[in-house]
Amino acid sequence: MQAIIVDDEKHCRDVLELLINKHCPDITIAAVCADGPTALEAIERQPPELLFLDVEMPGMNGFELLEACSNPSFAVIFTTAYDQYAIRAIRHSALDFLLKPIDKDELLRAVEKAASRKMLLTGKKLNNLLNFLHEHLQAGERLALPTLEGLRMVLPRDVVYCTAEGAYTRLQLQNGKTPPLVCRTLKEVEAVLKDKGFFRVHHSYLINLSFMDKYIKGDGGEIIMSDGSCIPVSRQRKQEFMARIEKL
Template identity: 35%
Template sequence: MLNAIIVDDEEFARSSLYFLLQENCEQIHISGIAKSVAEARSLLSQNTIDVIFLDIAMPGENGFELIPNVQHSKAHVIFTTAYDQYALKAIKANALDYLLKPIDIDELKAAVDKASKHISMNKTGQSRTESLQNLAVNLSDRNEIRKISLPNGQGYSLIGIEDIVHIEADSNYSVFHLANEEKITVSKVLKEYEEILPEHQFVRIHKSSIINLDYLKEYSYRNGYEVLLKNGEKIAVSRRRASDLAEKVRSYTSFESEK
């Protein structure tokens, strides 16, 4: 049985989530309900909490301001939010769990099952704390995502986006090629990272490839469309993405010159 709290300023959201958990997630025991971050801090100080269902947009303090207390408690956070494009991108980049409102029952069950597995396997330690810390950093400067968390089997590897040379699709997996020549394989499709990474710097050049324009050395038409990266790798560019790449290169060159 996992002890959980619900943190949300909206009464309907609190009561509906409570009902969904009671009816569909028998492994969850609701230890308390808070309508503000201040009330949530009080609950965390008085109880041992395993899971926090945390709303983001709340008056006064938003949900992210509870993060320091969450780190101390080692609870597993599942963010609940109406759509905020940047916040959602930051949450995804740090491989943290979220539920979009209105909450879907199947997605709720999946999130609870995932939390239960992570807690039982004691995977909520240092790597998750680093992900929460990095989320706070990303959200303090909403210009762009600076680091992403990549699941590695034992936890997460926190990677600076400047260290990503390119990402290669391998069926339902994504292989990250890093500047230090390390490769990290992640069980997520390429599209998820296309949506997370800064679009002015990373470009999809093929159904199986995303490149970091920082590492682009040459764009050639000689042997079909292809790019040469600074690490010596050559990667094909699909014909339908060629014009998009050319436009991104022009934009990125202008962006860099304006820094």
């Protein structure tokens, strides 16, 4: 099958491409796109048989990309980190999705399902999906977090990691955005983010697993994040952390 990967995060594109090349010999990756408009051009230029599509992307999200496609006739596997509304919409339309970080076995299952053509995106399925979204999908999953200046609106997908600073938490954001200091303890922030792809690796650090670049062995070990930051892993949390990343 000819496939196109669409994801605005480079490390997510790279990981998915690596998994496909390693475990899915029947798939040929025709294009890897970092945004909706580029993907739309690739789809129109060479219609794929399978589309791996990120749900949340700036400018044009995955659903808006599909809405812009004229007469789509390909299978779609959505990739998403935490968007519960998106998952409900995808299930409603009998399509498939992969939760980030993507598990190899889940990828193989989804690809096998796509090969059976049961997930072919017909006009009816697309209409069902878009109708459901228009009725139920909320605009993002922005969190309103209290800071010393007021409320800061933050998308979890923009948070690389969180650091405890006493009774406060510093959020390190991607793309060089100013790290806000949130008037909540790290434990309180963890309660909000733990089901959105985050893991507490240390009493002072909560990381977004989607931004983890590599793990360096040690007593507890260290994690290198995609922005180059070095995050320690505590000995107490190492075993649980290793069990979690084995699924990546």
